[in-house]
Amino acid sequence: MNSKCLVIMLMATLAGSICKAQTGTGEIKEDFRSSSLNQPGQEYPQVNSQGYARFRIKATKSDSIRVTLGLGGRGGTKLVKGTDGYFSGTTEGSMDEGFHYYHLIVDGGIFNDPGTLNYYGSTRWESGIEIPAHDQDFYALKDVPHGNVQQILFPSKSTNTQRRAFVYTPPGYDKERSKKYPVLYLQHGWGEDETAWSNQGHANLIMDNLIAEGKIKPFIIVMTYGMTNDIKMKPGGLRDFKIDAFEAVLTDELVPYVDANFRTVADRAHRAMAGLSMGGMETHLITLAKPDEFAYYGLLSGGIYTPAELKDKPKAKLIFISCGSKENPAGVNNAAAALKEAGYNAVSFISENTAHEFLTWRRSLKELAPLLFKD
């Protein structure tokens, strides 16, 4: 698959995943509770044990409010105005488990739900809601030693700015002052930014929990903004995506800065790159263009590698390819099989009952992390 095809596939998947819910069957259980992503003290939105979401918005003089979550293709959930001036409504069906972005259309204008926290996606801060997943324990905040997420500002000559990145350092990093750590560079998707993996992805909690259970050797994660060329305003911009600008920031500026300012093992064998969706596309392009930079590759709902394009390059220690079962699982599994057949250490992972959304990527990180830096 060439990058043009990949771009079109990613864009189609993104577009298709904006409104997502199962067809409703049977009775709605009245065990609704506030979503875990609500702002302090806010009762709504709520979620029930079947994964239905319920919304309630005050707008006494408004004529219409619609929520962009609900049944795909039917324009989301239309709220109904009550005599008390509150609009309310419930999704027609149960939602996929995990995190969903959404917003409101209030009398023709786009606004966020004042009840929820905001998450950067679709190049804007969107409302977020969490449908509790049956396996949510692996990204839960627990009473275990916690690593830190540091905001760093690094100088970037190529863009003439001070750029922001977030760096996860594992528990004990500040105490074990002579120890050096491998590093995973982990990219967000189109329309998101460097906050995504720790905010909606819970990458830090996934790591804390894996480390507490002794399932991985601690490593550092670095997350920065990947939309360095002018693609941020419209998805169509991805068609003209060029990797050069971001590649320069990442490999010429950020990697050296991290190696100089954190206790890293600063070589290829201890450096990984992975990304979700567009971040997978970036990982694919950069690992092929700079094969001496990273030894572990991860594409999370972000395309595949073919044996042909890897030929004659320094061999990756691991090629991890994943997606949700509602995306293109056959494509991912077939790609991994072809790579294995050609002698590569390829691993595929399919997240059950999820689409192009963050639960797919949380689970992917959980599967990827134990495979990294094994020797």
Add this chain to the structure above:
Amino acid sequence: MNSKCLVIMLMATLAGSICKAQTGTGEIKEDFRSSSLNQPGQEYPQVNSQGYARFRIKATKSDSIRVTLGLGGRGGTKLVKGTDGYFSGTTEGSMDEGFHYYHLIVDGGIFNDPGTLNYYGSTRWESGIEIPAHDQDFYALKDVPHGNVQQILFPSKSTNTQRRAFVYTPPGYDKERSKKYPVLYLQHGWGEDETAWSNQGHANLIMDNLIAEGKIKPFIIVMTYGMTNDIKMKPGGLRDFKIDAFEAVLTDELVPYVDANFRTVADRAHRAMAGLSMGGMETHLITLAKPDEFAYYGLLSGGIYTPAELKDKPKAKLIFISCGSKENPAGVNNAAAALKEAGYNAVSFISENTAHEFLTWRRSLKELAPLLFKD
């Protein structure tokens, strides 16, 4: 002044500072530019060189949109609907320099301006706008060495949670591995949270710039959530404010955690506490209740100390009291004079032409920092 009086004073000031603008005189200059706090790619809101703010919101089918910024007491700025379905309007007068929280009233409902970034204040994520200040250079993002802002999660037995704090470590902290640093514990105001001082306060940039200019010796800043009892939903809750819960989190849990996990000089002489508004009230109560814990005290628009209440306690190395010139400058200056008269090292600072808002506190931090940990 006892705490009841202080609480009422703080609440009155908070209420009065919600809508703030000078009376308009003369012509409005048409040199409007996007506010520096806009979301990526968003043109509005805009600000002109006189400090007027202009808003533009799409809501084709809405009847009325009002912005809670404008002339105090007149209910903010009413936007007018154009034939293109966009509402627009300009504040009646110029706004105070610096950062302002606001939100929209859209057809009777409270929503944020989709054009701006959000900042936690008034117990909700609010829209933010920045009127460029004539002295904004001291908190600008410059090409100087930058410290990091780390999110830490620390165990809290008294509240049975893993609590969040942000820790500013100065440039060089990770390189100079044997150096130990003093610590300032810095608190937000009512309705804000632990994100306030680095997001809207730019505490990290103020420190980076002071350090780059050689004006201060580097120290660590720790910022955590101070509304630990149930006061978060309504300002009236402050009347029943009890410090015990937060005092336990801060002095029994957070200070020991920071001393164990960061390279601090872990004694009273190298520990300061300061806070803005309600955070000043907390500083006042905790430094009096635990006089062996902190040696430097800072109240930023957050009340005063009297010689009587400090009598017979270990002497503070510094008492810093500040406010905006539109608050109670005489009260602050008189309090400092009385403390000096009684033999205390007291310093007052008045921020010119600002009220109970963040420019007052950015400037206060800039003045306070060089006075800390001098011996």
